[in-house]
Amino acid sequence: MNEKIAQIEKKMLKDLEEVKDLKSLEKVRIAYLGKKSMLAELMKSIKDLSPEKKREYGPLVNALRASMQDKIAQKNDYFEDNFNALSEWIDVTAPGQRVTRGHLHPLTIVQRDIEKIFTTMGFVIADGPEIETEFFNFDAVNMPDNHPARDMQDTFWIHAEKNVRHVLRTHTSNVQVRYMQEHTPPFRMIVPGRVFRQEATDASHEHTFHQFETLVVGKSISVANFLHIAESFFSQFFHAEIKIRVRPSYFPFVEPGFEFDISCTNCEGSGCSTCQRTGWIEVGGAGMVHQNVFLAAGYEKNKYTGFAWGFGLERLAMMRYKIDDIRHFHGGDIRFATQF
Numbered sequence: 001m002n003e004k005i006a007q008i009e010k011k012m013l014k015d016l017e018e019v020k021d022l023k024s025l026e027k028v029r030i031a032y033l034g035k036k037s038m039l040a041e042l043m044k045s046i047k048d049l050s051p052e053k054k055r056e057y058g059p060l061v062n063a064l065r066a067s068m069q070d071k072i073a074q075k076n077d078y079f080e081d082n083f084n085a086l087s088e089w090i091d092v093t094a095p096g097q098r099v100t101r102g103h104l105h106p107l108t109i110v111q112r113d114i115e116k117i118f119t120t121m122g123f124v125i126a127d128g129p130e131i132e133t134e135f136f137n138f139d140a141v142n143m144p145d146n147h148p149a150r151d152m153q154d155t156f157w158i159h160a161e162k163n164v165r166h167v168l169r170t171h172t173s174n175v176q177v178r179y180m181q182e183h184t185p186p187f188r189m190i191v192p193g194r195v196f197r198q199e200a201t202d203a204s205h206e207h208t209f210h211q212f213e214t215l216v217v218g219k220s221i222s223v224a225n226f227l228h229i230a231e232s233f234f235s236q237f238f239h240a241e242i243k244i245r246v247r248p249s250y251f252p253f254v255e256p257g258f259e260f261d262i263s264c265t266n267c268e269g270s271g272c273s274t275c276q277r278t279g280w281i282e283v284g285g286a287g288m289v290h291q292n293v294f295l296a297a298g299y300e301k302n303k304y305t306g307f308a309w310g311f312g313l314e315r316l317a318m319m320r321y322k323i324d325d326i327r328h329f330h331g332g333d334i335r336f337a338t339q340f
């Protein structure tokens with residue numbers, strides 16, 4: 001009997017400890033003090049005991065009941081004082097705490113838009129290393145050692161390995177021959193990516209910036225294909241009808257090479273301050289892939305034709321969002337970054 005009393009008490013104390021609210025407290029009360037509880041049974045069984053035993057255990061069982069009632073009442077008071085709906089007053093009209101959400105950097109937004117437009121036109125997105133060998137960055141794209149064209153790009157040379165010179169890639173054109181070595185034409189691909197130049201920085205020059213390269217190779221690719229793809233890309237990107245103009249220029253990896261302009265996104269070609277009253281905005285370089293580049297990739301000479309173009313992502317973002325200084329992109333100023 002003694003043991004049973006101790007057992008019930010121990011179990012109840014443990015259950016009481018786990019009680020979290022008034023509702024579960026009521027369950028404990030019913031389980032231990034209710035009509036069908038173990039305590040009720042215990043009391044019933046006392047009736048059948050001899051008078052001496054009754055005298056011995058009666059007070060013990062009564063004491064147990066009293067202590068259980070007491071403990072449950074204490075717990076009840078505690079919940080009523082602290083968690084009762086009436087005592088817990090909440091001002092539901094008070095403003096909440098605003099959670100600031102992160103968001104994409106403007107360059108990421110622009111890059112994703114570009115990728116989306118090109119993938120819907122059937123282009124593949126290719127990638128290449130930022131630390132590049134001299135071969136893929138220069139020689140493979142028809143810029144051999146001592147070629148004066150190398151001076152057009154202010155290069156960060158690094159010595160990663162003995163006997164092989166490496167550079168922080170100066171343009172995304174480094175992926176052209178890498179991709180060609182792995183794929184057989186026809187193909188169309190773009191390479192968005194980070195590039196590096198040893199620049200004296202100013203509002204339009206930065207040592208670390210982004211370009212994206214476009215390369216289409218096949219049996220009879222022509223300048224007309226370039227014009228069409230470029231027009232459709234820029235029109236989709238700026239949500240306007242954009243025209244393309246090409247001017248002869250020189251890049252070692254294309255022949256013929258040209259620079260190309262788009263009709264001004266601000267005045268639609270009539271002339272304004274954005275386009276210096278010319279109606280055109282210069283955006284990038286392009287041309288028909290030089291046969292030497294195909295040779296570097298291991299293709300047979302004159303078997304394929306293709307066009308390539310390349311230009312700066314920052315420039316597109318600056319035009320779209322009317323940003324006047326390229327240094328804002330990596331400046332880390334939160335007031336700039338949170339505007340997009």
Ligand code: DAH
Pocket residue numbers: 170171172173213214251253254284285286287308309310311
């Ligand atoms: N790689 C050149 C640069 O960074 C840009 C360029 C010009 C890329 C003409 C091309 C191209 O693919 O055909 O200045």
